[in-house]
Amino acid sequence: MIRYKKSNINGAEFAHMSRNQQHNNKLVAKGIENKFGIPSIRTMSLLDAITDYIIDTILEGDSVTLKGLGHFHSSISLNDKGEPYLKKIVLIPDKECKQKLAQAKFEEE
Numbered sequence: 001m002i003r004y005k006k007s008n009i010n011g012a013e014f015a016h017m018s019r020n021q022q023h024n025n026k027l028v029a030k031g032i033e034n035k036f037g038i039p040s041i042r043t044m045s046l047l048d049a050i051t052d053y054i055i056d057t058i059l060e061g062d063s064v065t066l067k068g069l070g071h072f073h074s075s076i077s078l079n080d081k082g083e084p085y086l087k088k089i090v091l092i093p094d095k096e097c098k099q100k101l102a103q104a105k106f107e108e109e
Contacts (some may be wrong), residue, residue, distance in 0.1 A: 005109050018109055058089060070094045 003018040023031070029043035054064050054072055063073035070093040077087040093101065 002104055002106050003109050004106055054089075058086070065094070067094065068096045070097050 003020070004015045005018055007014050007016060021027075025044055025047045026040075028047060029040035032038055032043045033040040057064050058072065058074045061074075063071060065071045070091050072089055072091055074089055075087045076084050079085055
């Protein structure tokens with residue numbers, strides 16, 4: 001269940017998610033252990049390896065696609081001196097991820 005609040009700014013209505021908890025690697029690993037039985041210590045190592053792999057791939061100028069999640073790619077910009085820098089890493093959900101996310105249920109606070 002996704003909780004949200006509505007707000008009105010200059011006559012335009014917006015919805016904002018009310019965040020409960022940020023899931024870090026430790027919490028993700030514990031959740032995977034509880035749901036799938038994979039020991040959290042192994043999951044932590046795998047999460048670290050996936051993160052390193054994605055970052056290394058982005059730094060080579062390439063992108064990464066994970067089936068069921070989506071496509072990671074970087075966005076570059078120029079700083080005040082006209083030099084390029086990596087502005088952000090973008091995740092574009094794939095079709096399977098979008099279908100799962102479309103099942104979201106919402107509750108207004």
